[in-house]
Amino acid sequence: MTILDKIIAFKKKEITKIKAEVSVKKLVESPSFKRQPISLKQSLIDPYSTGIIAEFKRQSPSKGIINDKATVTEVTNGYLTANVAAQSVLTDTSFFGGTMADLMEARSVNQIKPILRKDFVVDGFQIVEAKAIGADAILLIATCLTPKELKNYGQLATDLGLEVLYEIHTQEDLDKISDLDGKIIGINNRNLKTFKVDLENSLALANQIPSNAVKVSESGISDPRIIMGLKEYGFQGFLIGENFMKTEDPGEACQEFIEQIR
Template identity: 75%
Template sequence: MNILDKIIAHKKQEVAQLMKEVSLEKLVKSPNFNRTPISLKQALTAKNSTRIIAEYKRQSPSKGIINDKVSIIEVTQGYLEANVAAQSILTDTQFFGGSILDIMQARTVNEITPILRKDFIVDGFQIVEAKAIGADAILLIAACLTKQELKNYGKLAEDLGLDVLYEVHSQEDLDKIELDNKIIGVNNRNLKTFEVDLEHSIKLASQIPDSCIKVSESGLTDPRVITGLKEFGFQGFLIGENFMKTENPGYACQEFISQIR
């Protein structure tokens, strides 16, 4: 069983248990459920956008602890000062050390920038939950969902006013998605082996229609690479570990953005 299979198996159990404890009605009645989400699409395509989606990630299955010293509040404030286009927050507890509380806390200091809930969505319940905790967008990973699930979950998110980042790693993943006006994230990290190869972004770029917003994810450590990927039509860049492995992720993010040409 590869890492992704392990994560998905655990996530399905976790969500099944959660659904016994929390009702949909309770989620719908939460204060954040009535707020109007901030558009991730607009944030990435705005004229002066930095196009950086900066991530908060304490740990990962491949690297172990990355940074468990800095709080979500201080990192969020640092990212906002760096003028990020959006913020990504991992809410998986078992493998990434995150929590839905991270988004709820970030939302108390971030009212202007979209927050992407980064998790392994295996049920529509999690999408309703994302809206209830104050997220503006969700991640749908093509590698662990069927074509029909991608369509259904995407529609549910849309109905709730949430944007969707559809994550792909291969042509096979891409073929599962109805490619029209979507935000498509090409993950340079193979979720089955956790190896990183930037060629994935370049290889798949030409297969993604211009009506889509292309986002490159993982392994982006050099501002010059961002400049290069823009040549291939990428309009968004999701970066986490590169900032989080430093003592001050906000400052590292600011320095990185200042070097993008």
């Protein structure tokens, strides 16, 4: 059983428990449910965009604790000062040490940039939940979902006014997504089954994605020069977490990184 298998099995049990305690009606009645989401896509394709989706991440299964000192408010303010294109917040507790409260705190600080809820979506309930806690976009990981689930969850997100970052790692993952036109496609350089990182993965799959889709490279980006290379392959988004979070001041690290890609 891979780490990913364990995460998904655990997540399904976790969601079943939460659904028994929290009704969809209660989520729909939350104040954040009525807010107009900020477009992740527009933020990435804006000609003046930095393209950086900066992540708040305390820990990971492969690295253990990355940063358990920095607060959500400090990091969010730092990312905003650095002029990120968007913010990503991990809300998985058991494996990544995140919470939904983290995203809600980030949202209270950040009213101007889109926030991606980074989690393992295995149930439509989580998409309604994402809207209720103030997210603008969700992550759908093709490796974990069937073509039908990807389509249905994507449609539900759209119906709720949320955008979707469809994450792939292989050609097989990409083939599961129907109609790539206009979608935001994230190529994860990290193999979720082994957690090994290979930046060549983004380059290998880039040509399989139509030019009218928004391409995002995820994981393993630690050098500003990598951004330049990825841009040549048509990438407009770059999801970076660990590289900033492993420092004492993630916001400052992000600002220094962005200054080098200007």
